[in-house]
Amino acid sequence: MSALPKLDYIFHPESVAIVGASDGVGSMGSMFLKPFLTQGFKGPVYLVHKKKTEVMGMKCYPSLKDIPGPVDYVIVAISAFNTPDLMKECVEKGVKVCTFFSAGFSESGSEEGIKLEHKIVEIAKTNGVRIVGPNSMGIYCPSSGLYLSSGLSSRTGHLGIVCQSGGNAIYLSRISEMRGVAISKAVSYGNGCDINESDLLEYFAEDRETKVIVVYIEGIKDGKRFFSALKKAADSKPTIILKGGKTEIGAATAASHTGALSGSTNSWNAIIKQAGAIQVNDLDELIDVSLAFLYISPPKGRRVSIMGVGGGVSVLSADSLLSSNLSLPPLSDEVKKKLQRRRHNPGYIYTNPIDTLDLFKGMDEFRNTIEVLAQWDEIDILIPHLAYDIMGIDPEIWIDSGLTRNIVNVMVDCIKRIKKPVAIVLHYASLPKTYQAFSEELRICCEGGIAVFLSMEAAGNALDKFIGYHEMRS
Numbered sequence: 001m002s003a004l005p006k007l008d009y010i011f012h013p014e015s016v017a018i019v020g021a022s023d024g025v026g027s028m029g030s031m032f033l034k035p036f037l038t039q040g041f042k043g044p045v046y047l048v049h050k051k052k053t054e055v056m057g058m059k060c061y062p063s064l065k066d067i068p069g070p071v072d073y074v075i076v077a078i079s080a081f082n083t084p085d086l087m088k089e090c091v092e093k094g095v096k097v098c099t100f101f102s103a104g105f106s107e108s109g110s111e112e113g114i115k116l117e118h119k120i121v122e123i124a125k126t127n128g129v130r131i132v133g134p135n136s137m138g139i140y141c142p143s144s145g146l147y148l149s150s151g152l153s154s155r156t157g158h159l160g161i162v163c164q165s166g167g168n169a170i171y172l173s174r175i176s177e178m179r180g181v182a183i184s185k186a187v188s189y190g191n192g193c194d195i196n197e198s199d200l201l202e203y204f205a206e207d208r209e210t211k212v213i214v215v216y217i218e219g220i221k222d223g224k225r226f227f228s229a230l231k232k233a234a235d236s237k238p239t240i241i242l243k244g245g246k247t248e249i250g251a252a253t254a255a256s257h258t259g260a261l262s263g264s265t266n267s268w269n270a271i272i273k274q275a276g277a278i279q280v281n282d283l284d285e286l287i288d289v290s291l292a293f294l295y296i297s298p299p300k301g302r303r304v305s306i307m308g309v310g311g312g313v314s315v316l317s318a319d320s321l322l323s324s325n326l327s328l329p330p331l332s333d334e335v336k337k338k339l340q341r342r343r344h345n346p347g348y349i350y351t352n353p354i355d356t357l358d359l360f361k362g363m364d365e366f367r368n369t370i371e372v373l374a375q376w377d378e379i380d381i382l383i384p385h386l387a388y389d390i391m392g393i394d395p396e397i398w399i400d401s402g403l404t405r406n407i408v409n410v411m412v413d414c415i416k417r418i419k420k421p422v423a424i425v426l427h428y429a430s431l432p433k434t435y436q437a438f439s440e441e442l443r444i445c446c447e448g449g450i451a452v453f454l455s456m457e458a459a460g461n462a463l464d465k466f467i468g469y470h471e472m473r474s
Contacts, residue, residue, distance in 0.1 A: 005206040007199060010097040010130060011141040011185050013072035014043045017064060017095075019086060020077035021047035021055045030056075032075050032101070032138075035147035039154055042145060044069060064089040072096045073146075075138060080104035083134075084119045091127040098124070098131050099138030101166075106191055107135050121193050136190030137166030140173055140183060143209075148173060148188060157182025159290055160210035162200045164189060164218045165244070171283060172214065179287055180446025181294060184209040196221050201229035205236045212293045214286045215241040215277075227271055234276035238293045238469060241277050242286050243268050276472070278465050288458045292423070292466035295451040299380035299421045302326045302467055305373050306353035306456075308385035313428065314353035317385065317456040324460030325468075328352045329378050338372045352379075363410050370411070374418035382418075383459060384411050385425035386441075388434040395433040404434075408441040412448040424452045425459050 022030050033056060036045045046067045049060040061067050064074070064086070074095050076083060080102050090098055105117035117134065124131050132138050140148040143156045149170050159181050163169035169188035176183055184207065187200055197217055204213045213233055220226040233239045272279045280286050304326045306317050318328055329352060331339075336350050354373075356366055373382050386407055388398070398404060408426075415422045424445055429438035445452045453459035 005203045007130075007195070007203040008207070010073075010132070010195070011139060011146065012144045013096065013146070015046070015069060015071050016041060016043065016073045016075065016146075017046040017048055017067060017071045018075045018077065019048040019064070021049055021058075021060060022052075022077075023055045031149055032077060033058075034150045035152070036145070038150065039147060039152075040145050043072075046071065064093045064095070067093070070094060074098045076100045076102050076133075078102060080113065080116050080134070083116065084123065087120045087123040087129070090129050091123065095129055098129060098133075099136060100131060100133030100190070101136065101138065102133070103135040105134040106193070117191065117193050124194060131194035132187065133190040134193060135166075137169055137188035139188075140169070140186040142183060148186065153177040153182060155182040156184065156209070158184055158209065158211035158294060160184050160204040160207060160213045161186035161215075162189070162197060162204065162213065163187065163216045164192070164197070165216060166190065168216050168283060172216070172286065175284070175287055176290075178442075178446075179291060179452065180449070181287065181290060184211075192221060198222065198225045198229040201226075201233045201239075205229075205233040211237055212290045213237060213239045214290055215239065216244060216283070216286070217241065218244040223271075227275060230271070230275040230277055238290075239275075239277045240280055240286055240289050240465075241272055242280050242283065243272075278469055280465070284454075284458070285461065288453060288462040289465050291451045291453070292462045293469075295449060296381075296421050296423060296463075296466065298470045299467060301380040303329050303379045304381045304383055304463075305329075305376065305379040306383045306385065307356055307369055307373065308353070308387060308425075309356055310387050310390045311355050313385070313387045313390050314355050317383075317425075318353055320456040321383075321460040321463075324457075324464040326381075326460060326463060332376070332378060335372060335376050339369060363406055366407065367410050367414060370414040371418070374414070374420045374422075379420075381421045381423065381463065383423050383425060383456075385427065385456065386411075387427055388429040388438055389431055390428045395431055399433050399437045404437050404441060405444075408444055412445060412450060415450055416448065422450070423459050423463065424450055425454075425456050426452055427455050 018032050021033055024030055047055050047058050047060045048064060050062055052060045054060055071093050074090055076098055083102055105113045137148040139146045142154050152173050159176055161172050166188040169186055173183055173186050189195060197220055204210050280289055304321055331350055331352050339350060356369055411424055426438055426442055429435045442452055
């Protein structure tokens with residue numbers, strides 16, 4: 001067995017201290033503490049506060065040196081001004097890694113903030129302590145019980161997240177779980193004064209738990225090293241990257257957010273393309289594309305068949321997929337005969353897309369349609385879709401009768417048994433009742449390990465990038 005990546009220890013501390021722990025409503029010290037109390041960490045968790053003796057029923061120590069046991073990992077939630085002294089305590093205590101939530105360093109643009117950052121880095125590097133941040137949310141590793149915030153899953157999966165923004169890291173971690181994707185590890189690295197984007201890309205390239213890497217980045221420290229690290233990651237596994245600060249205003253915001261130097265859009269596009277990474281345009285697209293890699297087997301080509309309810313939605317679905325460089329071959333005579341064999345329905349449109357109106361008469365024809373299309377050699381991907389409110393049907397018929405639940409159950413059952421690549425689209429839920437059904441049925445699909453997209457545009461875009469990646473590598 002090969003050795004673990006050199007940064008692996010930062011994800012698996014045996015003990016944690018939260019400096020600046022607090023029980024104040026909305027305080028960062030409280031936000032970091034709650035997951036340790038509610039979601040579990042196997043080792044000891046110590047709290048440090050100069051004035052408090054107890055927080056949330058837990059004892060507080062006045063300083064790190066007063067803690068009786070060893071401390072591997074320190075979460076720093078105190079003012080930037082006090083951090084150099086804290087770093088000295090970390091060195092004395094033998095701390096291995098510190099996450100600095102504290103802001104007011106280089107991202108502030110002030111001379112004082114820049115000097116403070118240089119000072120803590122100097123102390124850390126001289127004494128072998130690693131820093132995540134400053135201005136970061138730190139590390140999420142469900143297998144070891146480290147969390148960026150409350151509300152994150154304890155499931156361990158295969159998606160690795162490298163994220164310069166703390167808020168974006170939390171959103172990606174939460175939305176991934178909602179979409180059925182569990183995280184291996186996620187890091188919000190903020191200013192990246194020590195552990196930066198290149199370190200993390202090199203780590204995730206070698207991490208055995210991670211199968212797909214997603215990256216949100218605003219700027220880089222070392223262009224040459226970043227390209228090398230990105231190429232290493234992209235060569236080892238699908239690496240999907242979102243660049244923040246591509247516009248003039250966005251770049252200025254990035255500089256004040258994390259102190260990042262963004263670089264020109266053309267340069268970024270060239271770097272990402274040459275490295276073999278996949279570029280996307282927003283956070284949700286990061287998850288859409290990762291879903292394709294985690295849950296869809298590589299198709300042989302770009303030929304797609306769509307099936308669902310609604311003539312107008314079928315038209316728009318066709319437009320969306322064709323705009324994403326996919327093709328919709330017309331149904332062959334053989335496929336039409338198989339579809340028409342059991343029941344010929346005047347409302348059933350035998351084209352591609354297929355409008356399956358007669359599902360209101362039972363699930364047999366719906367199931368039959370999926371099975372026939374799954375055996376059709378002239379398509380490479382099948383996309384069943386369910387448009388919740390597009391028909392204008394009374395929700396008491398559409399939802400309360402269990403019709404949408406039956407449709408989704410049939411989709412999941414069929415997809416588990418067929419070999420053809422499949423993506424489901426659940427979309428157009430607008431009423432409270434239908435949105436609730438949509439949420440529950442999304443969960444059913446996700447628990448079945450099926451890629452579900454929330455619009456046909458999102459499905460087409462993700463499939464275009466997914467197929468393009470495999471075309472490039474072949």
